[in-house]
Amino acid sequence: MGLIVFDMGRRVETPVNSPRRRVSPVERTSAVSNIENEPDQALSSDDLIYSPEGTTERQEHAPQTVAFAADIMTRNVITIRQETTIRDAYQLMREHDIHHLPIIDEHDNLQALISDRRILRALAEQRSIEHDSVMTVAVRPVYCTAESTDIRQTARLLTEYHIGALPVLNNKEQLTGIITRSDLLHLLSEYGPLELWA
Numbered sequence: 001m002g003l004i005v006f007d008m009g010r011r012v013e014t015p016v017n018s019p020r021r022r023v024s025p026v027e028r029t030s031a032v033s034n035i036e037n038e039p040d041q042a043l044s045s046d047d048l049i050y051s052p053e054g055t056t057e058r059q060e061h062a063p064q065t066v067a068f069a070a071d072i073m074t075r076n077v078i079t080i081r082q083e084t085t086i087r088d089a090y091q092l093m094r095e096h097d098i099h100h101l102p103i104i105d106e107h108d109n110l111q112a113l114i115s116d117r118r119i120l121r122a123l124a125e126q127r128s129i130e131h132d133s134v135m136t137v138a139v140r141p142v143y144c145t146a147e148s149t150d151i152r153q154t155a156r157l158l159t160e161y162h163i164g165a166l167p168v169l170n171n172k173e174q175l176t177g178i179i180t181r182s183d184l185l186h187l188l189s190e191y192g193p194l195e196l197w198a
Helices: 030-037 086-096 116-124 151-160 181-190
Strands: 003-007 010-012 048-050 057-059 100-104 110-115 142-146 165-169 175-180
Touching: 003 110, 086 100, 086 116, 100 175, 110 116, 110 142, 110 165, 142 151, 151 165, 151 181, 175 181
Parallel strands: 142 165
Antiparallel strands: 003 010, 003 142, 048 057, 100 110, 165 175
């Protein structure tokens, strides 16, 4: 299983209640193999997509094969320290248009995770967001995944454990990325054919 749990910088035992159905990596199907073997073709005017306002255009890329968490994770992860105030965390989220911030210590070890939902809860509870540390409302323990985790298993972890983001760790258990539910939606919209089965 690709689930890794961290609490205050220390790896803890993975929960024994594993997902009801395990998802295993599978071989590429002929549909994906055929896409990889097709030569690149020049783009035509049909390949251009315009925004509803008619001002922005972009080119569609050829479908790519993606298989692991490392293929779709956001690599430039914005992090905060334990002493960051709730207000400062919220301002950082607004500035970068994100919903989750990993909290790290002075040695860059993952300590906890803060979400905009937790900040909204703090506001509803009338906490002193100017003075209280994010650690007073942060999520602990943090469910993480490995770079080599299969994408379908990553999606299963997000839904099975009802979480919005999974920090991604390398084989040295260092934070290298983060995957959110939005990343999975982006995957569906950008990366070509996706075969689903039960």
